[in-house]
Amino acid sequence: MSIIKTTADLQDWFQQADRRNKTLGFVPTMGYLHEGHLSLIRAAKDQNDLVAVSIFVNPTQFAPGEDYESYPRDTDRDYQLAMEAGADVVFVPAVEEIYPPGASTEVTVTGGITRKLCGISRPTHFQGVTRVVNILFNIMQPNRAYFGQKDAQQSLIIKKMVRELHLPVEIVVCPIVREADGLAMSSRNVYLTPEERQQAVCLNNALQKAESYFKSDTPDHAVIDKLRSIIKREIESHPLACIDYCEIFDGETLEDIDEILPGKNALAAVAVKFSKARLLDNRVLSI
Amino acid sequence: MSIIKTTADLQDWFQQADRRNKTLGFVPTMGYLHEGHLSLIRAAKDQNDLVAVSIFVNPTQFAPGEDYESYPRDTDRDYQLAMEAGADVVFVPAVEEIYPPGASTEVTVTGGITRKLCGISRPTHFQGVTRVVNILFNIMQPNRAYFGQKDAQQSLIIKKMVRELHLPVEIVVCPIVREADGLAMSSRNVYLTPEERQQAVCLNNALQKAESYFKSDTPDHAVIDKLRSIIKREIESHPLACIDYCEIFDGETLEDIDEILPGKNALAAVAVKFSKARLLDNRVLSI
Incomplete structure (x- = not known):
């Protein structure tokens, strides 16, 4: 080489x-x-x-x-x-x-x-x-x-x-490559303290919860407000995590959407700060 | 083709x-x-x-x-x-x-x-x-x-x-290609009325005069203000010509210069309006 x-x-x-x-x-x-x-x-x-x-x-x-x-x-x-x-x-x-x-x-x-x-x-x-x-x-x-x-x-x-x-x-x-516990790999993960590192898995867990809800039969399973609140609640339950953003937009244009419609991709994306580290994660949601 | x-x-x-x-x-x-x-x-x-x-x-x-x-x-x-x-x-x-x-x-x-x-x-x-x-x-x-x-x-x-x-x-x-009388060729020359077409040669003539002066032995032959005023005076003597700009700048960066120094290109550039047509012409001046 x-x-x-x-x-x-x-x-x-x-x-x-x-x-x-x-x-x-x-x-x-x-x-x-x-x-x-x-x-x-x-x-x-x-x-x-x-x-x-x-x-x-x-x-x-x-x-x-x-x-x-x-x-x-x-x-x-x-x-x-x-x-x-x-x-x-x-x-x-x-x-x-x-x-x-x-x-x-x-x-x-x-x-x-x-x-x-x-x-x-x-x-x-x-x-x-x-x-x-x-x-x-x-x-x-x-x-x-x-x-x-x-x-x-x-x-x-x-x-x-x-x-x-x-x-x-x-x-x-x-595709995103993850650590064993689900944390998305990032060069900036080295900024995390050991305690932050434990809590940092909340980004992926939160997105996972939203994805499971989206795939469920609940009537509001595709409603953006509902899915966003699931992600938010999960991350906010971790005291060292500070949400920069937590959004779900059209998966190509990033335009606002109210609901995930069949045949259209949506991008659920989060950025979360842990003192020095600002971490990203996301899920593409589609029916 | x-x-x-x-x-x-x-x-x-x-x-x-x-x-x-x-x-x-x-x-x-x-x-x-x-x-x-x-x-x-x-x-x-x-x-x-x-x-x-x-x-x-x-x-x-x-x-x-x-x-x-x-x-x-x-x-x-x-x-x-x-x-x-x-x-x-x-x-x-x-x-x-x-x-x-x-x-x-x-x-x-x-x-x-x-x-x-x-x-x-x-x-x-x-x-x-x-x-x-x-x-x-x-x-x-x-x-x-x-x-x-x-x-x-x-x-x-x-x-x-x-x-x-x-x-x-x-x-x-x-290089610039010119009509027989010196007017720089441009698709926009078709906008000129016959009378404007006659006066439009003043762009080239004015630059020519400045270039001759620049090549003369006069003490201020390389002074920008002097050269610019030669160009300006010649164009302004044509009543249908309205100067948009008449400038001499560094020939690469277009930065302001006071004088044309040996080994450096200067660009003398004019834009002149004739009712519908806005025409350009220029000369690179260098020793």
Whole structure:
């Protein structure tokens, strides 16, 4: 596996790897890889001739005061894990490689899809995400790119960007990978204290309860207010958990819905703060 | 030469043309082709295996009240001219093909470069330009793309976008093509009345005078204020001409300068209104 720091070296690597005659699967990450990332790399390996992983903690998707500086990093361990999962090349650019001095070109998905859920507490976050993903796609020119369902809103926004900018890449969204007790894997789980770690399972448990209710025969089983209150009540019964949001929206557009209708996906999504960690989880609900 | 309306058909055409093993030169236009466009197509023909021309009057680069509806169109004549100049394929998409319903992904070069010159009287113009050019590049994946120096600011902005988004395309800027009397060719020249057409030569004449002065031995030959006043005085001596702007900026960043220094390009750029027509012209000045 090759470790490459500049776009120029990456183009040389592509040349040597006969990239033009092969399919490339791309897994963009911020590093500190866990089983969720590795499942993306393995999926990319299954579906493509070559697999590229990027490790880049992207400054433009963090707001001042967020955890850009303290975001966990362990590049050597990442290389090992990426290689074992099947990566052929890891791209670890410096910030100036991605954003040359004076760079001021923005790629922005406007409208409701970026203003809800994480777009409320992190209003500039998705602008940074679409900007860096667009840049990385232009550098990599992948046939397929892999994202995790845990960041459901991110995946929806990237799919919208790809469709609307006519980017020639297929977006593959892979299922959430969970710890044994159901906690969704996240690089930020390391921020949890032992006590918080125990309570953090409430995100998944709450969504699970709502899903069970949704699948029941109760008359109001598909009513958003009812399902939302089930999730909320479960999380709120954990004293260390502080709800950032708890919402159920249309599963593609994130538009408001009152009820989950047959044939339409709904996205039940939560963000919960535990002192330093802000954790996400979600369920797609559909009949 | 093939005439193609959808991106799906274009991909089929690329397949048949063995595009993957060939270089593609791309000339994006709004149609109503003149010798300026044709010079771009010929340059593309010289430098690439295949030449694609797009004809798309892009609604997002026109503000309400501008000439989107009345912009001159003559597609059949354009096909003939493009073919004669060497185009292999002309892409003429409908608006919904480029912008699917609900499309809300913007590509924006922010900062001074888009806020000066045409960015003042047309504040949303370049956002529409970078958006559509980005989309067309993603559809075409050209090796080289050709733009005219007449739209100097546009070329600088597109080069900046390409550099900062790491788009794998070389931007080639071709010289201004002029009528016999020096008027820069433009699709909008058809808006001129016969009397305006006579006076419209003042843009080029004014820039010519400034350039001659700049090349003279006069002590203030490189002073921006002096050069600007030469241009202004010449245009203002034409009663039908109304100056929108008349500026000299750094030739790459469009930053303010007081003087043209050796080794640095300056861009002298004018926009002048003649009742219905708003015309552009410019000169790059350098020692």
